[in-house]
Amino acid sequence: MSREIVTSEDYATQLRRLARSLAAARNDEVLDLLAPGYHPWQVEMFTDGNVDKRFEKLQVQLEFVQPAFDEFESLLETYIHEQPLAAYDTGTSDGDRFLAWLESHRELTPAQCDFVVCQRSRHAVEDTGRRNRLGHIRFQELTSLTSELAGELDSNPNLQIHLNPIHVWGCFETRVFLDDDAEPPADVLFYASSNEVRTAVLEPDGHQLVHELASLSPCTIDDWANQCNSFAGRGPRVRIKLMEFCRELAELGLVAFA
Numbered sequence: 001m002s003r004e005i006v007t008s009e010d011y012a013t014q015l016r017r018l019a020r021s022l023a024a025a026r027n028d029e030v031l032d033l034l035a036p037g038y039h040p041w042q043v044e045m046f047t048d049g050n051v052d053k054r055f056e057k058l059q060v061q062l063e064f065v066q067p068a069f070d071e072f073e074s075l076l077e078t079y080i081h082e083q084p085l086a087a088y089d090t091g092t093s094d095g096d097r098f099l100a101w102l103e104s105h106r107e108l109t110p111a112q113c114d115f116v117v118c119q120r121s122r123h124a125v126e127d128t129g130r131r132n133r134l135g136h137i138r139f140q141e142l143t144s145l146t147s148e149l150a151g152e153l154d155s156n157p158n159l160q161i162h163l164n165p166i167h168v169w170g171c172f173e174t175r176v177f178l179d180d181d182a183e184p185p186a187d188v189l190f191y192a193s194s195n196e197v198r199t200a201v202l203e204p205d206g207h208q209l210v211h212e213l214a215s216l217s218p219c220t221i222d223d224w225a226n227q228c229n230s231f232a233g234r235g236p237r238v239r240i241k242l243m244e245f246c247r248e249l250a251e252l253g254l255v256a257f258a
Contacts, residue, residue, distance in 0.1 A: 054080055054094070061095040064122070068115035075102065096123055110174045118177060121170040121190040122197045128166050129192050135165040136192055142256035149257035150250050153221055153243045161224065161246060162256045163210070163217040166192035172201075193253040200252050205230055209245055210254075218258070221246070 058076055059066075066072045079098050099116050102108070108116065129136045142162055152159050170188045172178055178186055178201060187207045189200045202210065208230045216224055225239040249255035 051080060054085060058095060058098060062098065062119060065099070065115045065119040068112045069102075075106075096120060111176045114172045114174050114176050117170045117172065118190075118199075121168050121188075124168040125166060125190050125192055125197045128168065132165055139164055139166070139256055140194060142258050143253060145258070146250050146256050150247055152257070153246060157220060157222060159220060160218040160258045161213065161221065162258060163213045163249075164191050164193075164254045164256070167254070169207075189254070191254055198253065200254065206245070209242075210249075213255075 055076055058080075059073075062072075062076075069075060076098070079101050083097060083101055085094060099120055103116065139162060149156075149159060168190050170190055172186050172188055173184055175182075175184055177188075177199075178184060182201045186201050187204070189202060189210065191198055191200070209228075212228060212230060213219075213224065216227065221239060221242055224242055228238055228242065246255055250257070
């Protein structure tokens with residue numbers, strides 16, 4: 001590139017123009033900045049390589065959602081051309097930007113919307129897990145004792161209930177990902193289990209109970225029963241229902257004990 005720089009402001013402007021143009025493979029926009037001895041085909045080789053790598057990363061990142069769209073590769077190519085890779089973009093953030101672009105450029109069917117919700121929620125779980133790595137590791141360690149400690153729910157008043165901290169909520173509007181027992185629209189909890197992302201479809205009362213537990217965790221069963229608003233009344237009946245619900249969540253990997 002040319003070494004002729006007039007001011008720092010001009011240089012900054014040139015850098016921004018270079019970054020935007022090269023990220024989108026608009027080679028003709030930067031040819032005036034080529035230094036003597038360099039040729040347009042060299043710029044093309046550089047941008048073609050970067051675009052190919054970005055395309056491949058997006059294909060891998062968005063593999064789950066691809067079957068829901070005809071000509072998916074063509075959509076990726078259009079997106080890459082129209083939306084330069086932003087500074088500090090990761091594969092996940094670029095994938096999320098593609099999903100947002102897709103929603104704004106196409107009228108999606110309800111089923112396609114569910115695919116997008118699922119893909120975006122999986123990204124969110126992965127991102128939450130990276131930001132709270134210690135919390136994720138600690139919870140996975142606790143799950144190794146779940147089977148043993150679940151039996152103490154009704155006899156150990158000091159047993160602490162821990163909700164899986166790596167989770168996000170979504171909602172499915174169609175039956176494409178639901179079994180015969182669930183009716184859309186359905187609340188769905190996406191959560192980390194070891195190195196996987198799993199889903200749990202919850203009924204409205206289960207949704208509310210998980211939100212209650214999220215505000216209290218870690219807590220004892222008595223603490224939760226005393227503050228529970230999901231069931232009418234107080235006392236042993238509420239406590240029994242919460243213990244049953246805890247055991248169900250523990251089997252799913254959403255609750256652990258300590």
